[in-house]
Every structure is written in C-alpha cells, then in structure tokens.
Amino acid sequence: MDNNNNKPCSSNKIIKTSDGCEIVLELSQNDPFFYKKKNLLHSMGFDIREQVQFHRSSCPDAIATILERILQIARIIHLDEVELYFGKVNDCSSFEYWSPRNEVEALNSVLSLINSYSSCERQKEMNFLQTLQDEVLKRIQEFTDKNKVESRIDRSCSCDKEKCLEKWGESNGVKTSLKIACVEGAGRGAIATKDLKVGDIALEIPVSIIISEEHVHKSDMYHILEKIDGITSETMLLLWSMKERHNCSSKFKIYFDTLPEEFKTGLSFGVDAIMALDGTLLLEEIMQAKEHLRVQYDELVPPLCKNYPEVFLPELYTREQFLWACELWYSNSMKVMFVDGKLRTCLIPIAGFLNHSLYPHIVHYGKVDSATNTLKFPLTRPCCFGEQCCLSYGNFSSSHLITFYGFMPQGDNPYDVIPLDIDVGDADCIEGCPTSSWTSHMVRGTWFSNNHNIFYYGLPSPLLDYLRGARSPAPHAKTIEISNLENEIEVLKDLQSTFSSMMENLGDTDLVDSDDASWDVKLALEFKDLQRRIVSSILTSCAAGLNLVQDELSEL
Numbered sequence: 341m342d343n344n345n346n347k348p349c350s351s352n353k354i355i356k357t358s359d360g361c362e363i364v365l366e367l368s369q370n371d372p373f374f375y376k377k378k379n380l381l382h383s384m385g386f387d388i389r390e391q392v393q394f395h396r397s398s399c400p401d402a403i404a405t406i407l408e409r410i411l412q413i414a415r416i417i418h419l420d421e422v423e424l425y426f427g428k429v430n431d432c433s434s435f436e437y438w439s440p441r442n443e444v445e446a447l448n449s450v451l452s453l454i455n456s457y458s459s460c461e462r463q464k465e466m467n468f469l470q471t472l473q474d475e476v477l478k479r480i481q482e483f484t485d486k487n488k489v490e491s492r493i494d495r496s497c498s499c500d501k502e503k504c505l506e507k508w509g510e511s512n513g514v515k516t517s518l519k520i521a522c523v524e525g526a527g528r529g530a531i532a533t534k535d536l537k538v539g540d541i542a543l544e545i546p547v548s549i550i551i552s553e554e555h556v557h558k559s560d561m562y563h564i565l566e567k568i569d570g571i572t573s574e575t576m577l578l579l580w581s582m583k584e585r586h587n588c589s590s591k592f593k594i595y596f597d598t599l600p601e602e603f604k605t606g607l608s609f610g611v612d613a614i615m616a617l618d619g620t621l622l623l624e625e626i627m628q629a630k631e632h633l634r635v636q637y638d639e640l641v642p643p644l645c646k647n648y649p650e651v652f653l654p655e656l657y658t659r660e661q662f663l664w665a666c667e668l669w670y671s672n673s674m675k676v677m678f679v680d681g682k683l684r685t686c687l688i689p690i691a692g693f694l695n696h697s698l699y700p701h702i703v704h705y706g707k708v709d710s711a712t713n714t715l716k717f718p719l720t721r722p723c724c725f726g727e728q729c730c731l732s733y734g735n736f737s738s739s740h741l742i743t744f745y746g747f748m749p750q751g752d753n754p755y756d757v758i759p760l761d762i763d764v765g766d767a768d769c770i771e772g773c774p775t776s777s778w779t780s781h782m783v784r785g786t787w788f789s790n791n792h793n794i795f796y797y798g799l800p801s802p803l804l805d806y807l808r809g810a811r812s813p814a815p816h817a818k819t820i821e822i823s824n825l826e827n828e829i830e831v832l833k834d835l836q837s838t839f840s841s842m843m844e845n846l847g848d849t850d851l852v853d854s855d856d857a858s859w860d861v862k863l864a865l866e867f868k869d870l871q872r873r874i875v876s877s878i879l880t881s882c883a884a885g886l887n888l889v890q891d892e893l894s895e896l
C-alpha cells in the first residue's frame with residue numbers, strides 16, 4: 341500500500357503580518373513534475389511561490405474568494421501524473437476541480453497549514469483563520485456528500501475471531517473508533533462506531549504490535565537468511581510468516597488466526613481466468629508476476645529446506661504456502677516510516693481490515709508519531725456512524741488491484757488507463773517546453789472528460805498534440821483552418837484504426853454465464869468488460885470528433 345510517505349516536502353507556511361497573515365504556497369523543486377506544474381501555474385497567472393494576504397478584518401465573502409485562489413494553486417501542487425496527463429482542458433473551468441482525489445488533497449493541505457499555525461498562535465486573534473477552516477470543512481463535507489460509495493454490512497456474520505483480535509488489540513494499547521464487520525463483496529471491513537470528523541484519528545496502533553523485520557532478526561532463521569546474498573527484508577519476513585502462522589505460542593497467533601486460508605488475488609488465477617483475459621495487458625502482468633514467484637521459490641526455498649530442515653520444515657514451505665505468504669504480503673502489508681527514519685514493510689494487525697476505496701476516508705498514514713510511538717490513521721473526510729471507513733491503498737489501476745489484491749473497486753477508477761506503445765523519450769519536459777511533452781502516452785474512458793468539443797474530443801491533449809506533430813511537423817493552433825482540420829481527420833483516423841484493432845483483439849462480449857463462473861473467471865470477465873468499455877468510448881469519441889471536423893470543413 342502506498343501511503344503518501346514519499347511526497348516531496350512542502351514549504352507551505354503561514355506568516356503573521358501586522359494586520360493579519362500571509363499564506364505562502366510553494367511548488368517544491370523536488371516535485372517529479374516540477375516543470376509541467378510550473379507551466380500550469382504560469383498559465384493561470386501564478387508563480388511557483390505565491391503569497392496570499394489575509395487581513396484581520398476580511399469578511400466571509402472575501403475569505404471565500406481568497407480560499408479559491410489558494411485552492412487553484414494547491415490543486416496544481418497536488419496533481420499526480422495521471423491527473424496532469426489527462427488535465428483539465430476547459431479554458432473557462434477555473435472553478436472546477438481536477439479530480440475528487442486532488443480536491444480533497446488540496447483542501448486538506450490548507451487545513452493542515454491552518455492547524456500547524458493555530459497550534460502556535462493564540463486562536464482568538466485568528467478569527468479569520470477559523471472562518472477559513474470552516475469554509476474548507478464545508479467544502480470537504482459537500483464533496484463527501486457528492487462522492488459516496490455505499491457498502492452493505494452482512495450482519496449475519498459473527499466475526500468471532502475478529503472480535504478476539506479487537507480485544508487483544510485493546511489490551512495492547514490500540515485505540516479505535518472502528519469495529520470489524522463483514523462487508524458485502526469485500527470480506528471483512530472496518531465500520532465507524534461513531535460520527536468521525538476530518539482530522540479525527542480513526543485508529544491508533546502502538547508500534548509494539550506492528551509486524552516488521554525486527555521479528556525476523558529475533559528468530560532462529562535470521563542467522564541463516566542474513567548470509568543469503570541480496571535477500572531483502574521483505575523476503576525474510578515472507579519466509580518468517582510462513583512458519584510463524586503455525587506457531588501456537590506466537591505473540592501474533594490471534595492475528596494469524598484471522599487471516600484467510602486462501603487469498604484470491606490475480607496470482608491465484610487459474611487457467612480459465614487467464615484464458616478469459618486474452619487480448620488484455622492484464623494477462624501479461626499476471627503471467628509475469630506468477631513467473632517471478634515461481635523462479636523466486638525455486639531459487640530460495642528448496643535449498644533452505646534441504647540444508648536447514650530443522651528450521652525450514654519442508655511441510656511448511658510448499659509452493660502453495662509460499663504463494664499464500666506472497667499474497668498476504670502483497671495484499672495486506674503497509675510501508676511504515678519509523679522514528680529512526682527507516683521505511684519498513686509491515687503487517688499491521690487490525691489496520692489490515694481497512695478496505696480500499698476510490699473515495700477513501702484515510703489517505704495519509706504510515707508515519708510513526710514519535711511522541712506516542714504509535715501509527716495513526718487520521719481522516720481526510722468525515723465518516724458517519726455505521727459507515728465503512730476506507731483507506732486509499734494508492735492510486736492504482738484495476739489491473740494492479742486485481743493482480744495483487746484480487747478485486748476491482750466500485751465506481752469509475754480514474755487510474756484505469758491503457759498505456760500506448762508510443763515511446764517518445766525524455767523525462768519531465770525541460771523549462772520552457774510545452775506541457776504536452778510526455779515520455780509515454782495513455783488513454784482512459786472518455787466519460788472522464790468534460791470537453792468533447794472540436795480539437796479535444798474527450799481524448800487526452802498530450803496524445804492528440806503528439807499525433808498532430810507526428811502527422812505534420814508545423815506548429816498547430818487550434819483554429820478552424822483547412823490544413824488544421826485535415827490534420828485532425830488524419831489523427832482521428834489513426835486513433836480509430838489503433839483502437840479498432842484493440843477492440844478486435846478483445847473479442848465479443850463473453851457468453852460465459854458469469855453467475856456460475858468461479859471467482860477468478862468472474863473477475864477476469866469483469867476486467868475485460870471494463871477494457872471493452874474504455875476502448876468503445878474512445879472509438880465513439882473518435883467518430884463524434886470526425887463528424888465535428890467534417891461539419892466544420894464543409895462550412896469553409
């Protein structure tokens with residue numbers, strides 16, 4: 341799970357002035373998309389460092405206007421690669437958001453600025469900051485109301501083992517406002533036991549119950565494993581957990597008892613499911629991942645069992661058990677930054693019940709609080725009593741989520757992109773270059789776009805610009821001129837041809853009755869259906885675009 345630990349440090353701050361304060365927002369030079377974001381900021385009239393003034397006497401309306409200005413900058417600073425690539429292409433859309441993820445991230449960045457300032461200033465002098473905070477919270481609430489995914493709780497589940505784990509957690513210092521329950525279609529999940537606000541800590545886990553490499557170091561296998569050239573601590577942990585799950589006196593026995601007998605991830609897909617993926621890139625992804633595990637097992641495990649059978653008991657180290665451990669670590673581990681500054685891959689009892697959502701409540705987690713020596717899970721959006729509280733595992737595509745976690749999230753996933761085999765070279769564009777210089781290109785469902793007008797067609801602008809340049813090297817203005825329109829027709833026809841072949845490769849809708857199919861075939865068919873919908877939306881957009889261009893041409 342990718343928990344936002346590796347973001348460039350922000351130098352945003354609030355400075356007190358004689359008649360109020362000044363909010364300083366700065367794009368980090370270490371941002372991997374620094375030049376693209378800098379160009380975007382410039383195109384909206386901002387610099388990479390902006391100071392926004394607040395006067396003590398600002399009225400609520402003025403504060404709302406200032407907040408909008410701050411958000412315009414914060415949104416750009418917090419864009420990720422996919423959001424940048426697919427962009428916001430409506431020239432007059434400065435009041436619109438880029439994506440739900442980006443909006444909540446931008447709003448939370450303003451909140452954390454206010455909080456860090458308020459904690460060192462006398463609040464009563466800062467009434468206008470309070471008004472600003474209220475406005476931010478109001479917007480987060482509006483967003484939460486707009487983007488809700490309902491999950492149904494299966495109340496017939498007794499969850500006895502999970503209750504046992506909750507009790508064990510409590511006795512070990514876990515603080516929680518969540519309880520474990522069965523959620524339809526997602527196994528177990530965590531449900532809020534009271535209304536939770538933005539900033540509330542839904543769950544707090546003491547470091548003492550986190551499973552990390554320290555436990556391997558204390559085990560009887562460490563002196564053997566440490567001699568293996570190039571072995572990672574993740575692999576050591578994986579081998580350790582294969583044995584520890586059977587250890588009746590393990591400190592983590594209650595935790596291991598709650599784990600499923602089998603994980604249903606893409607790594608366990610059978611032949612029928614793999615065949616059903618024909619024509620998709622997921623087939624390749626799963627085959628490669630399976631092959632990687634096969635080679636890793638063959639190189640590592642049989643020699644350990646042969647040379648140290650008293651430590652690596654052959655019956656605990658079968659290929660099936662190795663796959664179980666890989667799936668456990670892929671689908672349940674989190675990267676945690678400890679107080680010594682080291683990032684370690686860990687299993688976290690109780691937190692491991694948090695499911696993923698495209699509209700998560702918890703986004704920033706994974707850094708141990710040095711004051712309490714605990715790992716905290718704070719909310720970036722409210723969660724009501726009885727609602728499932730979800731995490732963001734990261735900005736992953738459905739193919740990644742299927743391969744390593746075994747599910748497709750509910751709702752439209754903006755990270756479901758199809759990469760295109762066009763190699764353009766070069767990293768982030770250099771200073772002064774247009775924002776459209778990208779090293780690789782991709783598409784996604786054109787339903788995500790709000791601009792289906794001529795020259796846009798709901799398709800990504802970087803791709804269109806690249807194809808325009810490849811067809812005709814002359815600079816391209818988006819103007820209604822014969823040469824431009826003729827070039828547009830060529831570009832759209834090229835795309836039509838590429839995506840028609842992709843659609844042919846995907847074949848017709850499968851006639852398998854998916855109600856009777858096994859879990860893996862069902863998931864494979866669902867994924868393939870998504871691929872067809874994406875490709876079909878592109879073909880529809882190309883056809884609509886060609887009509888638009890031809891209409892314009894006929895009027896010239």
Ligand SMILES: C[S@@+](CC[C@H](N)C(=O)[O-])C[C@H]1O[C@@H](n2cnc3c(N)ncnc32)[C@H](O)[C@@H]1O
Pocket residue numbers: 525526527528529671672692693694695696697744745746747748749750
């Ligand atoms: C960290 S565990 C979460 C707890 C898990 N549901 C359980 O019962 O143990 C991750 C696994 O939960 C399931 N999961 C997580 N989010 C999901 C979602 N949005 N929809 C369906 N399954 C999900 C997947 O099986 C995934 O591999």
